[in-house]
Amino acid sequence: MIPGQREVAILSALQQRGVVTVSEICAMCQCSPVTARRDLERLERQGLLLRTHGGAMLPNLARQPSPSANWHIAQETRTALLDHCDVLIITSPEDTLALKLILERAHRKGIPIIAESTFCEGAITTISIDDYRAGLELGRWVGLNAPRIMGDKIEILLVTAKQLPNCEARARGFAEGLHSTLPGGYTLLKVNGEALWHRSHQIAVDALMVHPGINVVCGVNDDSALAALEACRVVGRDDRHLLVVSFGLEGDRARDALSSGGPFKASIAMFPEVVGRACVDAAICAYHRCALPRHIVTPHALVTCESLEQYYRREDQNGAWSVNWPIATRLSSASIAYTLLGQCHDRPKPRRVGVVVIFSEHDWYRNIQRAMRTYAHSLGIHLQFVDASQDAEQEIDMLKRSIGRAAAEMVHPGNTIILDSGRTTAYLAQHLRGRQNITVITNSVPVLAELGDEPGITVVATGGTLRRESMALSGPAAEASLYDLRADKAFITGTGVSLDFGLSNTNIQEAAVKLMMVKAAREVILLADHTKLGVESLVKVAPLQMIHRLVTDAGISPQLRWAFIERGIEVTTADGSALIDENARGS
Numbered sequence: 001m002i003p004g005q006r007e008v009a010i011l012s013a014l015q016q017r018g019v020v021t022v023s024e025i026c027a028m029c030q031c032s033p034v035t036a037r038r039d040l041e042r043l044e045r046q047g048l049l050l051r052t053h054g055g056a057m058l059p060n061l062a063r064q065p066s067p068s069a070n071w072h073i074a075q076e077t078r079t080a081l082l083d084h085c086d087v088l089i090i091t092s093p094e095d096t097l098a099l100k101l102i103l104e105r106a107h108r109k110g111i112p113i114i115a116e117s118t119f120c121e122g123a124i125t126t127i128s129i130d131d132y133r134a135g136l137e138l139g140r141w142v143g144l145n146a147p148r149i150m151g152d153k154i155e156i157l158l159v160t161a162k163q164l165p166n167c168e169a170r171a172r173g174f175a176e177g178l179h180s181t182l183p184g185g186y187t188l189l190k191v192n193g194e195a196l197w198h199r200s201h202q203i204a205v206d207a208l209m210v211h212p213g214i215n216v217v218c219g220v221n222d223d224s225a226l227a228a229l230e231a232c233r234v235v236g237r238d239d240r241h242l243l244v245v246s247f248g249l250e251g252d253r254a255r256d257a258l259s260s261g262g263p264f265k266a267s268i269a270m271f272p273e274v275v276g277r278a279c280v281d282a283a284i285c286a287y288h289r290c291a292l293p294r295h296i297v298t299p300h301a302l303v304t305c306e307s308l309e310q311y312y313r314r315e316d317q318n319g320a321w322s323v324n325w326p327i328a329t330r331l332s333s334a335s336i337a338y339t340l341l342g343q344c345h346d347r348p349k350p351r352r353v354g355v356v357v358i359f360s361e362h363d364w365y366r367n368i369q370r371a372m373r374t375y376a377h378s379l380g381i382h383l384q385f386v387d388a389s390q391d392a393e394q395e396i397d398m399l400k401r402s403i404g405r406a407a408a409e410m411v412h413p414g415n416t417i418i419l420d421s422g423r424t425t426a427y428l429a430q431h432l433r434g435r436q437n438i439t440v441i442t443n444s445v446p447v448l449a450e451l452g453d454e455p456g457i458t459v460v461a462t463g464g465t466l467r468r469e470s471m472a473l474s475g476p477a478a479e480a481s482l483y484d485l486r487a488d489k490a491f492i493t494g495t496g497v498s499l500d501f502g503l504s505n506t507n508i509q510e511a512a513v514k515l516m517m518v519k520a521a522r523e524v525i526l527l528a529d530h531t532k533l534g535v536e537s538l539v540k541v542a543p544l545q546m547i548h549r550l551v552t553d554a555g556i557s558p559q560l561r562w563a564f565i566e567r568g569i570e571v572t573t574a575d576g577s578a579l580i581d582e583n584a585r586g587s
Contacts, residue, residue, distance in 0.1 A: 006031060006039050009468065011198045014049060014056065021055035028468075048198075048361065085111065085354035085384060087283040089372075091365060092117040092164070092358045099388065102356065112286035116279055116368070118166040125292040127278050129300040130333065131169035134268045137302050138170075138218070138245055139177020141266055146182070146216055149243050149265070154186035156216040157207055159224040161195035162535055167220040170247050170268075174218060189214070191506070191538055192496070195359070197223040202469055203506045204231035207538055210508050219246045222254040222267075222363060229263065239263045249303055249312075251363025255321045259308055269303045269311055272364050273323045276371030280353070280381065281341035287350040290343075297335035299328055345379075352382045397423070399529040399553040399574070404428035406574035407491055407527055407551050413437040415488045418517045419447050421472030421510070422493035424527045426450060432457060441485055441520075443473040443513055460485075467510065474509040482516040490521030492547075496535035497528050499563055502544045504537035511539040518542045523549070530555030544569065 006029045013020045013028065025036040040056050043049050049056040088106050090099070090113060103122050106113055115123035146154050158174060161167040175188060191207055193200030200223060208214055208231060217232065219225025225246030232242055242263040249255060249269040257264040275298050285292055303311055311328055312321040355372065359365050369385060376383045404427025411417055414437055419425045421444040429450040432438065436456035442448060443462040451459050464478030492514055496504040503518075503526060505511040518524050518541070526547050533556060549570045561571050 006035075007043060007198070010039060010043065010056070011048060013468070019055060019057045024055070085352045086350035087112050087114065087286050087353045089114045089116060089279050089283060089353060089355045090120055090123065090358075091279075091356065091368065092166075099356070112283075112289070114279055114282045114286055116275065118164065119294075124286055125282055126295050127275055127282055127298060128166060128295070129268075129270050130297050131166045132173040133333070134247060134270070134300050135170040135173020135175075136177040136180075137173075138247065138266065138268050139174040139179075140181045141177075141302055142174075142216060142218065142243070142245060143178045143181030145265070146186075146243055150215050150241070152185060153213065154182065154216055155211060155213040156186060156188045156218065157204065157211070157214045157228060158188060158190045158218045158220075159193040159200050159204060159228050160190060160220045161224070162192045163531060164195060164220075167195060170220050189538075192535060193219070193224045193227070195221050195224060195362075197227045200224040200227035201231050203538065204228035205234060206506050206508070208232060208235045208237070210538060215241055216243045217245070219244075222246055222248040222250050225264070225267075226253060226257065229257075232263075248364060250367060252321050253363065255308065255312055258303065258305055259314075261305060266302060266304045269301045269328075270364075271299060271311075271323060271328050272367035273371040274298055274328055276368040277375045278338060278341055279355075279368070280372055280375050280379070281344075283353045284344045284347070284349055284379075284381075285341065288344055288347055293335075293337045295335075296337045296341070297333070298338055299331035299334040301328075301331055301333065349379055349381050352384060355383055355385045356388050357385060358388050396529060396531060399555070400424040401427045402574040403527050403529060403551050403553060405431050406572060407525060408432055410489065410525065410549075410551075411435070411438060415439070416441070416486070418442065418482075418485075418487045418490035418492075418521055419444060420490070420492045420514060420517060420527075421445075421447075421470050422527075424493055424529075425491055428491060428527070439487075441482075441487060443478050445471040445473070462513070464513070465509075467507065470507070470510065472510055472513075474507075474513045478513045479516045482513070482520050485520050487521045489523045489525055490517045491525050491527055492517055492541075493527050494537065494541055495532065496537035497526065497532055497544075497550075498534055498536050499544065499560075499567070501536040501540060503541040503547065504535075504539060505541050506538050508539045511541045514541045518546050525549045525551060527551050529553050533560055 009028050010020060010025055022033050022036045026033055040051050044051050088111050107122050113123045115126040117128050119126045158171055160171040171190065189207060189211060191203050193203050204227060217225060217228045219228055225244055229244050239262055244264045245266045246254065247268045247270065249267040250272050254267060258267055278298050282292065282296060301311055311324050313324055314321055357365055372383055400423050404424050407428045408431035411432060416439040419429060419440055419442040425444055426446040429447045432451060433454055439458040440451055441460045443464060448459060448461055451457050462473050462478040462481045464473035465475040467474050494503045494505045505514060524547050530553050544567050547569055549572060550564055551572045551574060553574050564571050
C-alpha cells in the first residue's frame with residue numbers, strides 16, 4: 001500500500017476498535033514494522049491518534065473511559081477560560097452543546113465574541129473571505145479551463161462539507177460559476193466529505209468506483225481536495241487525465257502540490273496568516289467596544305501554478321512558503337472594514353484573549369494559530385488557546401448512544417429483528433444484552449461480537465465480504481441471504497436522509513444490502529442523528545415511503561419533524577440528557 005492507503009486503513013481500524021498494534025498494521029497493510037511506526041508518528045503529529053507501546057489508540061481513549069465523562073471534564077476547561085479573558089475568538093464555530101454553553105457564559109459575563117470562518121450566535125463580527133464570491137470565481141475558472149485541459153466531456157466531483165455554512169456557500173458559488181461559463185456538457189456530483197481528510201478520501205473512492213468518468217475534482221478545503229486526489233491515485237487514475245482545484249491553499253502541502261505542475265492546477269488562496277492577524281485586530285477593537293460590521297471580509301485570490309509566487313515565496317533555508325504581505329493585504333477582494341482594523345493600535349490592548357479552536361489538526365488552523373501567536377506577542381497580548389476538536393465528535397457519539405437505547409425499547413420478546421451496520425446499531429445491540437427470546441439478523445461484525453455469546457438471543461449472520469471501513473458484510477452473498485428471510489422489524493442506518501432523495505449511503509455495495517434489509521422487514525425503523533437529516537449521499541437506498549419510523553435526537557428542527565410526520569413516518573426523539581447523566585454518575 002502507498003502511504004495514503006495505509007493511513008486510511010489505520011484510522012479505519014482505530015475507529016472500529018479504538019486500538020491497533022504495529023503487528024496488525026503490518027498484516028493489514030503488508031508493510032514493515034519500521035514503515036508502520038513512521039505512519040503512526042505522522043498521524044500522531046496530525047493529532048489523529050496517540051502512540052502506545054507497540055501500537056496506537058484514539059486520542060479520547062487516553063483520557064477517560066467514559067466519553068461523556070471526558071466531555072464534562074473538557075467542558076470545565078473551556079468555560080474556565082472565560083474567567084480570565086477580555087475577548088473570546090471562536091474559530092470555525094460548530095452548532096454543538098459544548099460551544100453553546102461557552103457562548104452563553106460569555107454573554108452573561110459581557111465578554112465580546114469574534115467569530116472566524118462562519119457566524120455564530122452572539123458574535124459581534126465574523127472574520128472570513130466572501131465564500132460565495134470565491135466559489136463563483138473558482139467555478140468560472142474551471143468552466144473556462146476544463147474543456148481546454150480535459151476535453152469535451154467534463155465530469156466533476158465536488159467534495160464539500162454540508163454541516164459548515166461557509167463550505168456550502170463555496171459549493172453553491174462554484175456550481176453557479178460553472179453554469180455561467182459552461183452551461184452544458186458537464187455533470188456535477190456533490191458529496192459530503194465533512195472537510196476531513198479520511199472522510200473525503202473514503203467517499204471519493206466510493207464516488208470514483210460508481211462514476212469512473214470523473215476527471216475534475218474540487219475540494220472545499222485543502223484536505224478535501226488532496227484526499228480526493230489520493231483517492232484517484234488509489235483507484236488507478238492517471239494524473240495526466242485529471243484536474244484538481246481547491247479552496248484554501250492553507251499550508252505547504254497544498255502549495256507544494258500546486259507548484260509541482262501536476263493535476264492540482266488552481267486554488268482560492270484564503271490566507272490564514274492574514275485571517276489570524278485580522279482576528280487579533282478585531283479583538284482589540286471589540287475590547288474598546290468599537291462598532292464593527294457583522295462581516296469583515298478578508299482578502300482572497302485565485303492562484304495557479306504560474307501565479308503562486310506572486311502571493312507566496314519559498315524560503316531558501318527550509319523550503320517553507322511565506323505569505324507576500326504587501327500583495328495579500330491589498331487585494332480588492334477584502335472589504336473596507338478589513339483595511340480599517342488597525343485603527344485601535346494606539347489604544348490600550350486587552351491583556352488576555354481566549355481562542356477556541358475546533359479543527360486543530362487542519363493546516364488552516366495551525367497557520368492561523370501561528371500567525372495569532374506571533375502577532376499578539378508583538379502587541380503584548382497574551383493568547384490562551386483551548387482545543388475543542390473532540391467536542392462535536394463526542395456529542396454525536398452520545399446522540400448515537402441515546403438513539404440506540406431508545407430503539408432497543410422497541411424490541412420485544414419473540415421479535416425477529418434485522419440490525420444494520422454502524423455505531424448506532426452497535427449501541428442498540430448493547431442494550432439488548434440480557435434479553436430473552438429474540439432473533440437478530442445482522443451484517444455488522446460489532447453486533448455479532450456484542451451478541452454472539454448471549455444465551456437468550458439467536459444471532460444470524462448474513463455472510464458476505466467484509467468492508468473494513470464500516471466492519472460490515474456486503475456483496476451478493478449478503479444480499480442473497482436476506483432474500484429468503486423475514487423479520488418483524490429492521491433497524492437501518494445510512495449516511496444521509498432527505499425528503500426528496502430518501503435514505504442514501506456512500507457505498508454502493510452496502511446500499512444494496514440495506515435495501516434488501518428494508519424489503520425483508522414488516523416494519524422499517526431508521527436510526528439517524530440530526531446531522532444526517534437533510535443530507536443526500538452518493539447512492540440512494542430507499543424512498544421515504546418504505547420507512548415507517550425515524551428515531552433521531554432533539555437536534556431535528558420542528559419543520560423537518562413535521563415534514564416526516566406528514567409523509568406518514570412516526571418520529572421518535574431520543575432523550576440524550578438522560579444518557580449523559582447516567583454516564584456522569586458512573587464516572
